[in-house]
Amino acid sequence: MTAEPTALTLLAAADELLAATRSTRVERRDNTQLEALALAVSANLPVLLWGEPGIGKSSALQQLADRLEVPMETVIASIHEPSDFAGLPVVGDDPATQGVPMAPPDWAVRLAKRGYGLVFFDELSSAPPAVQAALLRVVLERRVGSLELPPAVRVVAAANPPSSAADGWHLSPPLANRFVHLHWTHDPAVVARGLAGTWPTADIPRVDPRKSASALARARGTLSGFLTARPGLAHHLPADAEARGGAWPSPRTWEMALRLLTFGMASDATRPALSTALIGAIGDGAGLELVNYLDELDLPDPNRVLANPDAFQLPTRGDRQLAFLTAIVSAVQSNTTRERWEAGWTVLGKAVEAGVPDVAARAAADLAAMRQPAWPVPATIDAFIDILSLSGALR
Template sequence: MDTADALLALLRETTTEPRADTRLEALTLAVSADLPVLLWGEPGIGKTSALTQLADALELPLTTVIASVHEPSDFSGLPVVGDDPAVQGVPMAPPDWAVRLVRAGRGLLFLDELSTAPPAVQAALLRVVLERRIGALKLPPGVRVVAAANPRSSAADGWELSPPLANRFVHVQWTYDHDVVVRGLGGTWPRAALPRLDPARLTDAVAFARRAVCELLAARPRLVHQLPRSEAGRGGPWPSPRSWEMALRLIAFATAAGASREVLSVLVRGTVGDGPGLELLASLDRMDLPDPEALLADPAAAVLPERGDLRQAVLDGVVEAVRERPERSRWDAAWSLLVLALDTGAPDLVVVPASTLASLRRDDWEVPAAIERLAGAVSVSRRADRAAVAVGARG
């Protein structure tokens, strides 16, 4: 046995190395923002290992609770009758693991196998996840909550999450990376990089996050609350005032930490869903676009975005600005910007703006020489469109 123990000890010896991992960064950032996170993934792909590593990196004691093997009273508390219930009431006694967390003052509470917990247990977990209350006991601020679940198709006696519980989590789809697994089995696993918040960016990060969410919801009021129609959809991320507040917090933390767009995409889509999340990301992109008025004031110094969709949005904004205040100088400046777009990007992006801008011409405005260059691009683009339509009709 001693030799077997020695061999097992050698097999447990591993090292870690810094490695970029979008999902791991998103998880770490959401935990730092003190939001409950739910990891979705097939069995055996390392969800529990990731949580163990995260707890070590944060220097937090890890408390694992298998939700599916507990009764509702394990989370709502067991009634304990005192000396005079009519006067003192009947307190709800918390389980021992909750008491240990309170005594420690900090920790990582890992609720595993959430999708195999029956509806009654899920209902009891509502206060644990949102209010951090277990019976009469309130978990301290230093405790973070992370859960894990298998898709219903691969969960033993699985249940869909109830909409109230699902809407309290940041949902992260957990998958394995082939290279990480191979290197890890060789003895070297990736190490979680803790987000570093820049103290100088905190105020601007909050203002940026509030502006991003409020501008989108002001323009798209139907996105404020959308309960999915399907049972599976209601068990995932979907938009509500609660989840938009979570998204706002995550944008602020991601901005202050300088997180990548990929990490922000995982967090936002995991909070309000893919559709609203992608609209919010597009809105964030537009917030960084140059002001159309600044471009019209000095077209010679203009710098247009490289990405086609953002460039299109800028050109449309310039033409709209001319429409709202049509003046000869502004009209000429807009043509200069369209020529710049033609010289530095795809010609098809100027087709619609050029056609719209031409329709804004007043009778006493001379046609600028730039129109001849743009007219050729518009003509070629339209011929290509007609050819594509003809080919499609023949097919």
């Protein structure tokens, strides 16, 4: 007579079947939004994933954490109190002299002990304004109570549009302006293939240290040239509440764009991924203008030009001239030697020969400020003598 299976035996069989449903494999597939997420995370910028419920925002982030081999702490923002992020006061033996420290929550302590990882704030748009206000310090200063999160901890959040969020709120402009906003979508073909047992994975951009110095110089020149031509885009707070809760240009988000552009130029990131990340930082209008500007700009490597300045031909367009000369100054500043400094003046001499010394005037002032007392004054400086005297650079 066969014995009836016990409840534990039945559950063990059920668990085995459940494990089989979770067993899948991955295949490499181009995924712009996942690559843009990886680029922003690599640049250590806070990222906010916008998308309807159930489309895979959390699973995409878990996949990224697995690829990076870092732990992930998930915090459901909508079910927490402001004190969970600002810290709970703990009275010590002598608060009058020692003060009252703010105790951090357990997830922050675990990340601090590890020294690296991802913290994922889910359901951000369902968090009331008081909780969003408490999160400001976590996102901007990376402090939770009295605890400072290590530099290697990345911050990512997810939100549903207020129309589909439970008790949804628009994000406050100060909080929204601290994120790179990525709009998450799903591909029905990917879902169908995933349910058949194969889910996609995308390459993570890899930074090439050999490109880093030139990338920063080119990025500085590009954004300086762009905002000189379009000063109205330096700061633009949208008029309606919904737009203010998304990406929009401000000095803070332009700094984020500088970091994204630097990482994009220093890595093997694709242009669509970089464009998506830039638009997510500064908004659709400014972002699309910047992307078009990048497509037309195509700045040469400033370090290569400094190695052989006599062979360089100055661009004919004024915006390209300004962007490139700014990049030259930034490159010299990153590694200031007499040879590179003198090569910078040779490049500025090209602007004088081209009849546009006014374009190079600001670069000349910056370059003159780097001069060491023992370095001789280059002949090219004569063309800028008046403006440099007014700026005090020749004192």
